[in-house]
Amino acid sequence: MIGDWEKDIKPIIDPIKEALAKSETFEEFAALLPTIMDQADFDRMAATLAEASLKSYADGMAGAV
Numbered sequence: 001m002i003g004d005w006e007k008d009i010k011p012i013i014d015p016i017k018e019a020l021a022k023s024e025t026f027e028e029f030a031a032l033l034p035t036i037m038d039q040a041d042f043d044r045m046a047a048t049l050a051e052a053s054l055k056s057y058a059d060g061m062a063g064a065v
Helices: 002-022 026-039 043-061
Strands: none
Touching (some): 002 026, 002 043
């Protein structure tokens, strides 16, 4: 689950890497920042964090921790 963090973060990091590759200056990169949020996919990361949170809560309620 959490061990797959690289797969979870990739849809978020890739748009940032693309913007960096397109930019020659900080100003060009900064101008692209608003578009990054539209391109980034947070669904996989959100699902993984929700699953981990639920598991932690259940473990705590069951006395496993």
